[in-house]
Amino acid sequence: MHNEILKKLPQIEQEYQVKLLYVAESGSRAWGFASTDSDYDVRGIFIRPRNAYLSIDKPKETFEWIENSWFDVGAWDITKALHLLRKSNCILLEWLQSPIVYQQYPNVQKELFELATLYYQPKVIVHHYRGIAKVVSGYFPEDKTKNEADAKPIKLKKWFYLLRSLMSAYWTVKTGDIPPMELNKLIKILSVEEQNVIHELVEFKSDKDEHFTWVPTVAMQHLVIFLWQETNVQLAKRTVPDNEILNNWFREKLDETDY
Numbered sequence: 001m002h003n004e005i006l007k008k009l010p011q012i013e014q015e016y017q018v019k020l021l022y023v024a025e026s027g028s029r030a031w032g033f034a035s036t037d038s039d040y041d042v043r044g045i046f047i048r049p050r051n052a053y054l055s056i057d058k059p060k061e062t063f064e065w066i067e068n069s070w071f072d073v074g075a076w077d078i079t080k081a082l083h084l085l086r087k088s089n090c091i092l093l094e095w096l097q098s099p100i101v102y103q104q105y106p107n108v109q110k111e112l113f114e115l116a117t118l119y120y121q122p123k124v125i126v127h128h129y130r131g132i133a134k135v136v137s138g139y140f141p142e143d144k145t146k147n148e149a150d151a152k153p154i155k156l157k158k159w160f161y162l163l164r165s166l167m168s169a170y171w172t173v174k175t176g177d178i179p180p181m182e183l184n185k186l187i188k189i190l191s192v193e194e195q196n197v198i199h200e201l202v203e204f205k206s207d208k209d210e211h212f213t214w215v216p217t218v219a220m221q222h223l224v225i226f227l228w229q230e231t232n233v234q235l236a237k238r239t240v241p242d243n244e245i246l247n248n249w250f251r252e253k254l255d256e257t258d259y
Contacts, residue, residue: 005042005071005102012065012073018046019257021078021105022112024098026091032183033160033202035210042102043095044075045112050258053079078253082246085116088124090168092116097181105257115249122172123235125179129169130231137162156205156214163198163220166227173231194223 013020027041028034052059061080065073076084076092084092096113137158154162160183167186171179174189183202187195197219205212216224 001040001071002100002102005040008065008067008073009103013046015065016046016063018048018063018075019105019259020075020103021045021047021253021257022095022108023073023075023101023103024095024109025100025102026095026098028157028160030094030098030100030181031160031164033164033205035157035205035208035212037209040071042071042073044073044103045078045081045095045108046075047078047253047257050254053254078250081112082115082250085112086119086243086246088116088120088128090125090128093120093125093178094181097178099182105253108253111249115246116178118245119240120178121238121240122176123237125172126169126231126233126235129165129172129179130228133162133165133169133228136165153213153215155210156208156212157210159214159216159220160201160205162224163227166224166231169231170227173233173235190223197223 009020009023021044023042023044024030025041026043028038029040046063048059059077061077063075065075067073081092093113093116096109096116101109137154164183164186167183167190168179171177171186171189180186183198187198190198197217201220
């Protein structure tokens with residue numbers, strides 16, 4: 001499938017009259033816990049010719065190209081990406097750490113992530129991931145004690161979304177840094193025993209489809225409750241640079257890619 005995606009990218013550039021600066025996998029395949037029927041969530045960042053940004057009409061900031069139910073490409077204009085980078089957009093922060101990169105303009109992934117490290121706000125990251133955990137799972141265990149685990153059935157896919165989101169928030173609370181995208185990197189801050197339990201669950205999930213329902217173990221319930229409690233904190237705001245660094249980077253890329 002990787003080669004099929006690569007073949008489609010020039011076609012997409014031609015169709016939308018853009019240059020794809022960065023294209024990567026964004027979903028469960030990049031997170032490290034794909035199911036047997038996981039689709040390909042390809043996401044990218046594009047740039048237009050200079051004159052498109054000098055028009056009185058603002059160019060469209062996004063497009064979505066759909067091949068079929070298994071493969072789609074969604075992309076953001078570089079100006080939108082930089083606006084969201086400045087706001088600590090966690091979706092973008094994940095894209096920029098994807099282990100599956102299909103295409104990129106030289107050094108774009110590295111340069112954009114270095115910019116992200118200048119502008120990110122830990123408070124925003126923790127709020128985002130705790131919010132995702134609530135929405136995707138329906139679990140609200142902040143008021144529970146460590147010994148009050150529930151054993152309600154939940155789709156295993158949703159459980160992993162819950163776990164990864166809370167681990168991402170926990171990473172930022174514990175380290176103050178942008179959390180890595182991949183689950184196997186996130187869990188490095190847990191005990192060896194907890195890491196092994198999660199590795200076993202990833203292996204268990206690997207031959208299940210996305211509708212498989214699972215009853216969480218007591219150990220996993222206790223871990224999730226612990227993560228909820230540990231991430232329910234207030235973090236200080238970081239001092240970040242003004243916009244000129246981002247403006248200059250955008251202008252440099254325009255000079256290099258204008259066509």
